[in-house]
Amino acid sequence: MKMRWPIGIYLSLLGVQYVYNPFVPAPESISRDLGRSPASLSTSSFVFQPIFAPEPDRAGLWLSADVAPAPHDLQRLTRHEMQVLVDLSRMEEEGLSSPVEDLFPLHLDDNGLIVQSDGDGGDTAQRTGMFYYLHDDRDGFLRSLEKLEVQPGIYVRHPHQAGFRSDPRRFSRDQHRPLLVALGKYKMRDRLKDMAQQHALRLGKYQNDDFIGPVGIGEYIRAFDCRSCYPVLLATDAFLAWGSLGLIAQASLNPDEADDNNHIMSLLQARETMPTPLGDLAIYLYREYRPENLGNSILGKSHPVEGALAWYHRADSGGNPYLGNAIYQAIEDR
Numbered sequence: 433m434k435m436r437w438p439i440g441i442y443l444s445l446l447g448v449q450y451v452y453n454p455f456v457p458a459p460e461s462i463s464r465d466l467g468r469s470p471a472s473l474s475t476s477s478f479v480f481q482p483i484f485a486p487e488p489d490r491a492g493l494w495l496s497a498d499v500a501p502a503p504h505d506l507q508r509l510t511r512h513e514m515q516v517l518v519d520l521s522r523m524e525e526e527g528l529s530s531p532v533e534d535l536f537p538l539h540l541d542d543n544g545l546i547v548q549s550d551g552d553g554g555d556t557a558q559r560t561g562m563f564y565y566l567h568d569d570r571d572g573f574l575r576s577l578e579k580l581e582v583q584p585g586i587y588v589r590h591p592h593q594a595g596f597r598s599d600p601r602r603f604s605r606d607q608h609r610p611l612l613v614a615l616g617k618y619k620m621r622d623r624l625k626d627m628a629q630q631h632a633l634r635l636g637k638y639q640n641d642d643f644i645g646p647v648g649i650g651e652y653i654r655a656f657d658c659r660s661c662y663p664v665l666l667a668t669d670a671f672l673a674w675g676s677l678g679l680i681a682q683a684s685l686n687p688d689e690a691d692d693n694n695h696i697m698s699l700l701q702a703r704e705t706m707p708t709p710l711g712d713l714a715i716y717l718y719r720e721y722r723p724e725n726l727g728n729s730i731l732g733k734s735h736p737v738e739g740a741l742a743w744y745h746r747a748d749s750g751g752n753p754y755l756g757n758a759i760y761q762a763i764e765d766r
Contacts, residue, residue, distance in 0.1 A: 446635045455633045459599045462582050538563070538754045543592055545576060548750035553590030553597050556580070559755065561610025562697060566758045570618050577623065580611075585626030586639065587611065605642035609651060609694050613701045616655025624655055646671035647698055654705040662706060669710035672698060676717040683740070684723045690740040692722075696763050719763065737763060 448454070541547045546559040557580050564573035579591050582600060589597045589607055596602035608627075615624050631637075631652075636644045650668030653661045675695055683689045699718060702711035719737060727739025731746065738760045745756030 442635065446637065449634050449637050450641060453601055453634075453639075455630060456586060456601050456603075456639045457583060458601065462600070538752050543579060545579060545590060546752065547590070548752075549747070550750050552750065553593045555607070556590040556597075557587055557603070557607040558589075558610050558693065559752065561607075561612070561614040562693060562755060562759065565610065565614040565617055565697065565700070566762055573614060573618060574620075577611075577620075581623070585623075585628075585630035600639055603639040605638045605640075605644075605648070606694055608638055609648065610697050612651055612655050613697050616651075616657070616701070616705065619657075621656075628652060628656075647675060651698060651701060654701050657705060659706070662708075665706055665708050666710065669702060669708045669714060672702060673710050673714040673717060676714045676721075679718065680721050680723065683725060687723070687725045687729070688743075690725055690727060690744040692718075692737070692740050693744070693759070696737075696741075696759055700762055715763075735760075735764075 539547050539549050539551075541551050541553065545553060545556050546563060547553045547556055560573070560576045560580065564576070580587050580589075582588055582591065586600050587603050587607070588600055589603060591598055612624075612627060615627065630639075631644065638644065646668040650665055650672065653665055653668070675698075679692065679695055695718070699711075699715045702708070703715060722736040722740065724736045725739050725743060727733045727741070727743030727746075728736060729739075731739065731742050733739035733742050741756035741760045742753065745751035745753050747753050
């Protein structure tokens, strides 16, 4: 009986959040001028260009044409980047043309933000979180955040495109989670606090109608590196492992199901920050038992995880194949 009142009050206040969403501004009330333009921008570009190091290190460095500071040291290249260098060197030695734009494109719009090949920025925030989690570029991530954050702790998918893309109330859990994970990687505590405070004001609701679950709570704990909360992770990672099983079951019924992005980001965070046995189990289940998919049968990828990511980020659907390759190499590393 004593618990009914608090639960009833919470549910009533949560209902107000869902009906009025008072703590997330409507697009027309955003204070600054976002300069919105049509949903599809006319231009996009490739962020990566091969820059060759001096002899005898005849290897290419991938560096950003617009958003990265200095080139990486060779010792700091990711496994995926090193494989790209090997492929480029092999093609050069064999006299083959290097279809870099076809194999590893990362499309940017005129604002330096990651978009689809047609300029669509509906998933720009998600792609931004994924990319900067995989690549060490704090300054580039900060520049993107300054464009995506319209008020402290409030974000949009893309700041300069009309419709749902620049509507804070259409900023979903799928967009939120990779940004949160990347904020934790760079230990951007002020922005993390703003995001968490806004989430708490909404009583657990994301900016749209999505609601936080145990896995999302675990992502916050790891983002803040809250060591005293480790026992809670033992519970939330049980749901992460269950999520791997659910993804496996769903993908076994539909070979076209390939949207593994956010689950993999959670797995990567669980591996790198405050790992638990159940988090390790979640990674193992996903890597070992993810079913084959259209990326395997049509694109010819050998591993089911590689196939799913290649299929989701494939170029002929307007995606960024480089992201798919980089995410795959990250989850397969170690």
